[in-house]
Each structure stands twice: as C-alpha cells, then as structure tokens.
Amino acid sequence: MVGFNDAVMKEVQGLFKRYPKKQHALLPILHLVMRENQGCVPEGWEDYVAELCETSLNHIRGVITFYDMIRKEPTGKFHIRVCTCVPCGMCGGDQIKNHIIKKLAIHPGHTTPDGLFSLEEVQCLAACDKAPLIQVNGNNPEKVTEESIDIWIQEMRQKG
Ligand code: FES
Structure with missing residues (x-):
C-alpha cells in the first residue's frame, strides 16, 4: 500500500515544521519511505511523495536518481x-x-x-x-x- 500510516505522518509533520517549504523536507521524507519499504522507494511512492511535498514528479525523480543512497530496489533485512x-x-x-x-x-x-x-x-x-x-x-x-x-x-x- 502506498502512503504513510498515522505514526509516520506525525514524523512527516515534524519534518515539515523544520523547513520553510514542504519540498525542502524531501530527503528526510525519502529516507522515511525507505525505512518503511525494505530500504527502497517502490513503485507508486514517487507520486505520493510529490503530492505530499507539494512538488513535481520530475523533481522527485531527479533527486532519487542523483543520490545513490536513495534506492529503488529492496535491500536485505x-x-x-x-x-x-x-x-x-x-x-x-x-x-x-x-x-x-x-x-x-x-x-x-x-x-x-x-x-x-x-x-x-x-x-x-x-x-x-x-x-x-x-x-x-x-x-x-x-x-x-x-x-x-x-x-x-x-x-x-x-x-x-
Ligand atoms: S575512509 Fe572514512 S570511513 Fe572509511
């Protein structure tokens, strides 16, 4: 299922409070996505994060492909x-x-x-x-x- 549960959304709200714009919290939010999804950003999550951070899908994809710590494939336990x-x-x-x-x-x-x-x-x-x-x-x-x-x-x- 794509989307954070209530507990993770509280963390997201805490991150948003630290930055002037929601999109500035993108990297820590992508780390939350990976934490909740076996170490990767699976299919469907890019759109969800774009909406959450009030930014474009292209921006999300640019960040994901630029940083090699953001993975698209699941890691081991x-x-x-x-x-x-x-x-x-x-x-x-x-x-x-x-x-x-x-x-x-x-x-x-x-x-x-x-x-x-x-x-x-x-x-x-x-x-x-x-x-x-x-x-x-x-x-x-x-x-x-x-x-x-x-x-x-x-x-x-x-x-x-
Ligand atoms: S070279 Fe710095 S931690 Fe390995």
Whole structure:
C-alpha cells in the first residue's frame, strides 16, 4: 500500500515544521519511505511523495536518481555498507569487502537469496579513525575484522 500510516505522518509533520517549504523536507521524507519499504522507494511512492511535498514528479525523480543512497530496489533485512575509501582501504577495507563477498556469496548491489543480507560498497562513512569499518542499516559505523564479521553473520542468521 502506498502512503504513510498515522505514526509516520506525525514524523512527516515534524519534518515539515523544520523547513520553510514542504519540498525542502524531501530527503528526510525519502529516507522515511525507505525505512518503511525494505530500504527502497517502490513503485507508486514517487507520486505520493510529490503530492505530499507539494512538488513535481520530475523533481522527485531527479533527486532519487542523483543520490545513490536513495534506492529503488529492496535491500536485505541487514543492509551492509562496506567502506573501501583510501583510509579504510589502507587498513584492510578491500579485504573486508572481499571477505563479505566470499562469506555471503553476493557482490555489492546484490541481496542473498534468503533476503537476509545485501551489500553495498561505499566511500567514506566519516568515521575514518575506526577503519576498516562497515555500517549496517544506517546505524553507527563499526570497526570490524574478518573474525568479527563471521561471528556477526552467524548471529544474524540464527536470529533470521
Ligand atoms: S575512509 Fe572509511 S570511513 Fe572514512
């Protein structure tokens, strides 16, 4: 179903109060759309958001195609973003990425067949002092090792 429930609409109203025009709240609203829809902006939501933000469909599509953090395809239950920018790369970021690829048998941009994990390669997550790191579901980035990733993946598989 396209459209926010009452609880999310309260969040939307709170966002609108922060900006002079409704369309200025577009990015945080698109993040709410993704939060409510398996990490993506599905079919039909572009029109809904355009009406909500009192802007054009073209503007919505322009924003969605410009920002690579706004996704059109669903992510896994655990969306892993692995940083391979230079500071993380020098601390083993590429090895971490390759380890996750091998462990989950998926490449960046893909989701495991059980829908549990998806992987994305990203540039700096603004926490270089913790390198190498990953970020899961938009939470704070965490310093990782191959061993800590193995343990985490096993725990998440058990939780389902
Ligand atoms: S380079 Fe990875 S967080 Fe900055």
